[in-house]
Amino acid sequence: MKKLLPLAALALLSLPSACSGQSAPATVKPGTYRAVLKTRGGDLPFGLDIQPTAGDTKTYAVFALNGSERLPMDQATVQGDSIRIPMALFDSELIAKIEDNTLRGVWRRRRAQQQFQSLPFEAKFGETYRFIKEEKPTSVNLTGKWATNFGSKTGKVDTVNAVGVFDQKGSKLSGTFLTPTGDYRYLDGNVVGDSLFLSCFDGSHVYLFKAKHDPATKTLTGGLWAGISGYESWVARFDPKADLPDAATLTYLKPGSKTLNVSFPEPNGKVVSLNDPRFKNKVTIVQILGSWCPNCMDETNFLSPWYKRNKQRGVEILGLAFERSAEIAESGPRIERMKQRFKIDYPIVLAGTNDKAQASKALPDLNAVVAFPTTIIIDKKGQVRHIHTGFSGPGTGKYYDQYVEEFNRLIDKLVSE
Structure with a gap:
């Protein structure tokens, strides 16, 4: 359901109602809400926790709730009878009128210039269930x-x-x-009868999964509704030994290359190169990322505090940001917002646009950039020793733990060389 709403109509959602007669902003009931986006596949549910900022009745801290994740949104503000919950990193926001126990409005995302795509949004105070209010017995067990x-x-x-x-x-x-x-980050849902229902909303990912289980063949057959109008069929077969290609084999150096030759500007215009003294004789982690990328957000959540704990050991990190625009005036502020949000101490440069073909041209030593994020680990001599495509975030459980363990083991080895 692709909807492009005119700016004037969207703006009305964040302004006081002309006939409301309100002299002061409305207040939002603090607590948990069951939110839904109205998609082509049906209601896509997620949780919201909304709490007032201390000493301020016009601003709120808001968290999106998906499974075990409690993801902070940007500070929400109330104007008149409406609340605006921005997610600046992803160029999206929730805007809704406050109607007693209900918030009703839209989720919208900017796609180009001042064009917005949107989905209807509604949230009800005090409700915490995902797809079904009451648990119902089921003979289906999808664990595994x-x-x-x-x-x-x-x-x-x-x-x-x-x-x-x-x-x-x-x-x-x-x-x-x-x-x-x-990975598809944190998915949360229910099994109802012989069917699976899962969903996720984090400001960028908008996923609704549905599937029917066939016990005779141990298969799931269903669909994925993604974003505003995306749809994809999918089939899954129960297989305890199911595995993916080795993430260390997908991106590699071209024959004859031993290192990366990169030189790109930070948001302030300062050019950073791997030949700079900062990186000399140090183990260096090059993070290929984008401020728009939720999986990159998960990796940055790991790397930023890791760097603070380990930088005295002789390690450095350089972030190569591939953004929607290659113009520093537009993408520089996005990179700075990302650095502030995740408390990043290492430099992040603007390396180009987030088109994979263009990103590959910007890094000619690699065979290709096939995923955001991609992590390149360079030893003290400046030679690439390992390239990991993608990132298994904390929503993957033991797979995230395994990645962290292997990452630390490799860094320990290279630091000791």
Whole structure:
């Protein structure tokens, strides 16, 4: 359901009602809300926790709730009878009128210049369920690994391009899908009868999964509604041994190359190169990322505090940001916002646009940039020792723990050389 609303209509949602007669801004009831986006696939539910800022009745701290994740949005503000909840990193926001126990409005995302795509949004105070109010008994148990094919043309798992990892307790279901280029972050939902329902909303990812389970073949067959209008069929087969290609084999140096030759500007215009004294004789982690990328956000959440704990050991990090615009005037502020949000101490430069073909041209030593994020680890001599495509975030559970363990083991080895 692709909707482009005129700016004037959207602006009305964040302004006091002309006939409301309100002399002071409305107040939002603090606590948990069950929110839904109205998509082509039906209601996409997620949680919101809204809490007033101390000493201020016009601003609120807001968190999106998906499974075990409590993701902070940007500071929300109330004007007249409406609340605005921005997610600046993703060029999106929730705007809704406050109607007693209900918030009603739109989620909108900027696509180009002043063009916005939107979905209807509603949130009800005090409700915490995902898809069903009351747990119902089910004989289906989806816990485990599922070999998955998104975009299957035959209705069968002809090729495995993802692995579903689910944990079911009663009728509650959580988990994610691992792919060669990252994961689908925190998915939360229910099993109802013979059907699976999962959803996620984090300001960028807007995912609704539905599927029917066939006990005879141990398969799931269903659809994924993504974003404003995206749709993809998918099929999954229960397989405890399901696995993906080695993430260290997808991106590699071209024959004859031993290192990266990069030189790009920071938002302030200062050019940073791997030849700078800062990186000399140090183990260096090059992070290919974008401020628009939720998987990059997960990796940055790991790397930023890791760097603070480890930088005295002789390690450095350089972030190469590929943004929607290659213009420093437009993308520089986005990079700065990202640095502030994640308290990043290492430099992040603007390396180009987030088109993978253009990103590959910007890094000619690599065969290709196939995923955001991609992590390149360079030893003290300046030679590339490891390239990891994608990132398995904390929503993947043990797969994230395994990545962190392997990452630390490699860095320890290179630091000791």
